[in-house]
Amino acid sequence: MDAALKRDSIKWAIALVIILLAAFAARVFWLDRHPLWWDEGLNVYFAHQTPAALLEETRITHDANPLVYRLAMGGWKELIGSSAFTLRLFSVFLGTSAVALTWAIGCWLTSRKTALIATLFVALSPMQVHYSRETKGYAFALACALLSTYAWGRKLGYLDLGLPDLGGLVARLGWWTVYVLSTTAALGAHYYLGLLVLWQGLWVLGCAGLALARKSAPRREILTRLGLWLLAMGVVALLLTPWLLAVLDTTVEMVTGVSVGDSLPVWGYLGQVGRVFGAGPGETEPLASIAGGGMAALSAIGLFGVRQGGKAEDRRHLAGTWRPGWSRPFFLLSWVAVPLSAAYWVQTAYSFFSPRFLLYLGPACYLLVAEGVGQIGAGYMVSALSRRLSAAASIALAVAIAGLWSLCLARVYIQPYIAPGVGRLDEAEEPRPAIARIRAAALPGDALLYGYIWQAGYLYAYYPQNELALYRTYYTPQTVGQELESIFAAHQRLWMLDYRIAAEDPHNLPASWLEAEAYKVESDWYNRHHLALYLAPDFQTPGVGSEEGVASFDGRIELRYPLVSVRLAPGDTLALPLRWRALDALNENEDYAVFVHLGLPGAQPLAQSDGPPQNGLAPTGAWAAGQQVLDRRALLLPDAIPPGRYALTVGLYSSDGSRLPVGDGDSLLLGYVEVER
Structure with a gap:
């Protein structure tokens, strides 16, 4: 008999391991x-902050998420x-842990067969x-909620307010610690986990009331158990209250x-909840309704099935934890019904709601x-049919569920759903090309401006070793100049x-100041992300002399320019201050663009900077007589530019491409650039 039980246990263990590996693979695939x-x-971004900075940033940004998951993710990234x-792997492991916890809870509340199917x-x-593939707190809250429920209901005996059998004071204290910490972590990951505590509290009070009414246990014992739970909740409140008040x-x-x-x-x-629980977020009709309706029908059948107690061999494997009656099915039902009902009333007051807030109810539903x-x-529900036909129906159900879910999982991998109002992920949101450009060209001592804190999070994730000094662009017209200076x-x-x-x-306030006052090296779109690089207004390239030359373009515009003799390497930047002055008033038909070209005479330029003066902020057609304009030009040398000595020329041209004469030609030689590798 012992050998048979051992072989049977090994088979269950192998099946569980296979499912856990499948769960991990499903979550890590194409992560x-x-x-x-x-x-x-x-x-x-928040995971990279100290606790004090996390509190300050949460208040500044009016963020609505609590701190525990972000602190935990901060510890994970350090390891x-x-x-x-x-x-994202943090959520993968947490989601896989939730699968294992579902097995433990399922074996406790139902049978091993049911637990394995639910797992x-x-x-x-x-x-x-x-939600086990995102750097968000839902998988963390799920795992903590399951651990809290298992510790509270199973190990501490609150399923029916019975005394736990933990083998001594140390074991009891250990599980109380697990319960308090897991409950604190769940609440500290998402505020909707407060509804889990609400359910636990109602369950404890209801069991205590029934026990007192039926006198099924000594009054002192019942009140002690109630008091211990209230004490545990007091500790949870003490741990979280400072943050909540802040x-x-x-x-x-x-x-x-x-x-x-x-x-x-x-x-x-x-x-909405049924559709998301049945088919996943963002699924459309009729697939979502079919999956949600099927789950609801099977849950109703399952509620009756839990009451039946399973087969004799399943009851034997529960090793004495099975108690006939309605306590376990009602426990499962209330686990789903109380938070689900409470969440409905919460969303009537605050309509900001998503079914993902109730992810932690999933394992109970699937049980x-x-x-x-x-x-x-x-064959319990269809006793008139043969057992073989009943088994075929069960297999058909499993295949139907697998078929539905395979379609839904394909969308998770190919184009995941983001949020209501946003829909599925648009590949135009891809930030990695922009960050790859920063990685390729950033130098020690560089700084970066960003408008949204999630952009800083992207940088931390896709450029982890960056040494950039990050600044957020929360400026006003009165402060922008001073801040950027x-x-x-x-x-x-x-x-x-x-x-x-x-x-x-x-409309880009900080960039408008930079366009007028700084040297713009590059500016380009990377999907929906725009990246530009500027040099300080007083930036100087060694070899761009302080001595100036003067030239006149068609007798209309005067240019004062520095004499240039520099040595640069591919990828370096040449900063060139050009000082223009209108010798006469210019009209709207005299809008000229500036060109700065580097190359060999008669050949296509190897590097260039073309565009109206001051990045279009000072068009020549609006210049008054005597008006002076400082036009800061930056020339970025390509990485592939071959070594050599190249001429640097400047000029003006109109919209039809014709150039203004200067001296004996149509361009002015400023000097030479020696490119060395």
Whole structure:
């Protein structure tokens, strides 16, 4: 008998290991194929902050997420690394851990067969897989919620308020510690986990009330158990209250600000939750409704099945933890129903809601669904049919679920869903080309301006070893000049990373100052991200002399220019200050562009800077007589430029390409550049 049980246990263990490997593979597959998106970049940024800075930034940005997940991710990055892949890997391991915890809870509440089916569902559920692949706190909250529920209900005996059998005081203290810390971590990952604590509290109070009414245990014992739970919740509150008090006003302000839509009616709410739990986020009709409706039907069947107690061999494997009656099915039902109902009322007050906030209810739902599948396969619900036909029906259900989910998982890998109002990830959001350009050209001592804190998160993830000094562009027209001058006092080169707005856009406040006052080295779009590089207004290239030459273009415009004799390497930048002066008033038909060319006579330029003076902010057609314009030109030498001695020329040309005469030609020689490798 012992050998048979051992072989049987080995088979269950092998099946569990296979499912865990499948869960890990489903979560890690193509993990880095898609770029981070806004919320992920936000969390990466916060994970790089100290606790004090995290609190300050949360208040400044009115962020509505608590701190524990971000602190945990900060510790993870110190151990494993801070690339996008390694940070997402944190959620992969947490999501896989949730699969293992589902097995433990399933064996405790139902049977090993049901637990294994539920574990498989959690392993492959599109919703569970999706949120175990992001640098967001949902997988963390899920794992902590399951651990909290298992410690509280199973190890501490709160399923029916019975005394735990833990083998001594040390073991009991250990599990109380696990319960308190896991509950604190769950609440500290997402505020909607407060509904889990609400359910646990109602369950404890209800069990205590029934026990007192039935006198099924000594009154003192019941009140002691109730008091211990309340004490544990007091410790949780003490751990989280300082943070909550510090951010309460800004969090409420943010949630109120984004709760602009109408709340969902009850059937719309249940339908949305069911569709996402059944088919994953963002799935369209009819697939989502079929999956959600099927799950609901199987859960109802499963609720009856849990009451039945499973087969005799399953009860034997539960080793005495099975208790006939309604406590376990009602425990599972209330685990889902209480937070689900409470969340409905919360979203009536604050309409900012997503089914992902309830991800931690997934394992309980899948336990009920798994029991429903098992009941059909065992013939409990269709006793008139043969056992063989019942087994075929069970297999058909599993195949149907797998077929539906395979379609949904394909979308998770190919084009994952982001959020309502955003839809699925657009590849135009890809930030990696822009960051690759920074990695290729950044120099020690460079600084970078960014507008959104998730952009800084992108930099931390895709350029982990960067030495850039990062500055956020929270400026006003009154402070922008002073702020940028102070940055240039410490850094000679400044990158500017924008989103959906170019540096040349007049609505781009800091960039407008830079366009007028600094040397623009490069400016380009990388999908929806715009990247520009500027040099300080007082930047000097060695060899660009202080001696000036003077030239006249067609007797209309005078140029004062530095004499140039420099030695540079490929990838270096030549800063060239040009001082123009209108000798006469120019009209709108005299809009000229400036060109600065580097190359060999008669050949195409190897490097150039073309465009109107001052990056278009001082068009020549509007110059008054005597007006002076300082035009800072920057010439970036290509990496592939061959060694040699090249002429540097400057000139003016009109919209039809004709050049203004200067001296005996149409361009002015400023000097020579010696390129050396």
